[in-house]
Amino acid sequence: MIGIGIIGAGHFGTAHARAMHEIKGARLVASCRNDAAGLADFTTDFGGKGYLDYRELLADPDVDAVVVALPHHLHTDVAIACAAAGKHIMIEKPMAPTVAECRQIIDAAKAADVVLMPGHTMRFTLPYLAARRLIDEGGFGEMRYGSSRMIKLWMEGNRRNWHLDPATGGGMLFTAGIHALDRLLAFAGRRASHVSAITATSFHEQKADDVALLLLRFGEEAAGQVASIGYADGAFISGDELVFDRGVLAVDFFKGVTLGRGLKWQPVDNSIEQDVAGRALVRQWQAFLSAVRDGTNPPVTAEDGMHVVACIEAAFKASRERREMVVVE
Structure with missing residues (x-):
């Protein structure tokens, strides 16, 4: 069972949590949000542990992979930290606001040998x-x-x-x-x-x-x-x-x-x-988890996201x- 952490348990983090309920072989184990009341509501709805600091989530041994669903300008530092912690990464689009930052994330993921997949859901x-x-x-x-x-x-x-x-x-x-x-x-x-x-x-x-x-x-x-x-x-x-x-x-x-x-x-x-976007997100997670389990490139590559x-x-x-x-x- 692959343990999933959500960094950015807000609007689209909720969509990811819903998709998790339909995925076999993976489980939402932790979520992070900088709003204590909102975090409590999120964990009540979807289960798992709640963290106000993403670094504490990354230190959780039950977390094998994360989805980064933060504002665009916060992606880079968090994604690099995820890679350094050895966590596989699904990152919401855009991967980062600049090509230079995308390159930093890609280099960090390659150095850590973790899967990196940008979330181009469509x-x-x-x-x-x-x-x-x-x-x-x-x-x-x-x-x-x-x-x-x-x-x-x-x-x-x-x-x-x-x-x-x-x-x-x-x-x-x-x-x-x-x-x-x-x-x-x-x-x-x-x-x-x-x-x-x-x-x-x-x-x-x-x-x-x-x-x-x-x-x-x-x-x-x-x-x-x-x-x-x-x-x-x-x-x-x-x-x-x-x-x-x-x-x-x-x-x-x-x-x-x-x-x-x-x-x-x-x-x-x-x-x-029906529910075109919701079903797509489930398929996206299935593709990401297959890449994690098999050690293969995901169908949407980090280079695709950078381009x-x-x-x-x-x-x-x-x-x-x-x-x-x-x-x-």
């Missing part, structure tokens, strides 16, 4: 997996063009002050638009080489972005675009349109996947389910300087 949704299966088996050839969108309400109930400031890794792109960017990168099956972008704060009074439009090049072979928009009022849009050598796919995270060939659209069976951050770094610089930037890791 890669474990049924629509993504159905599209991925078609791409891998369907003779589509290469992706030549892709468009991915994350367009949603920004001021949700879990929004905190750190979300609103770029100094603490806030903003729509790092918080939610990153999902659309990661999906596009995963579907492309190659690293982005160049990024141009427009970023803005259009709907809210805050320092961080609530709009980002990215144009990516994958060498000379492919291109893509990402829309990250956190509106003040509207309805949720999340999906991708992918154009391959032989066929197109529309991936809708509310309606499922549709295949386009021969001038006809065909719905793809078994490509949508997404590199694209975002390039996007913000491209927007400031109004020119295309090379993606640098």
Whole structure:
């Protein structure tokens, strides 16, 4: 039985705790939160020991692996400490706010020989997996063009002050638009080489972005675009349109996947389910724990997580300087 610790037993820590109840071979044994009353409520609901200091959780011999679900700017020091304590690490996206910090985390995990997996949950949704299966088996050839969108309400109930400031890794792109960017990168099956972008704060009074439009090049072979928009009022849009050598796919995270060939659209069976996000998180944990048990690389690698951050770094610089930037890791 693998003992799990949650560092950051707040809004999304709760989602992780719920997923734990459905996982065989692992058990939530400890949680950490800097709010004593909130921590007491969390442990009452989900069990396990409660710690106000993450260092005490890392010293607990019952904890074999941790999930870091803290504000973005707190990831680096905590993740490095997790590695030093010999704990396997699932870390919420973004892995860190900068490429340099991502590299520090990766180096620490490699030195400690622990599994490090960034939590890009949408890669474990049924629509993504159905599209991925078609791409891998369907003779589509290469992706030549892709468009991915994350367009949603920004001021949700879990929004905190750190979300609103770029100094603490806030903003729509790092918080939610990153999902659309990661999906596009995963579907492309190659690293982005160049990024141009427009970023803005259009709907809210805050320092961080609530709009980002990215144009990516994958060498000379492919291109893509990402829309990250956190509106003040509207309805949720999340999906991708992918154009391959032989066929197109529309991936809708509310309606499922549709295949386009021969001038006809065909719905793809078994490509949508109830509680898309919750089921994806369960699959994400299953993949992480398999990597821990087997000593293998997880399906979403630390390098994948760093590349997404590199694209975002390039996007913000491209927007400031109004020119295309090379993606640098």
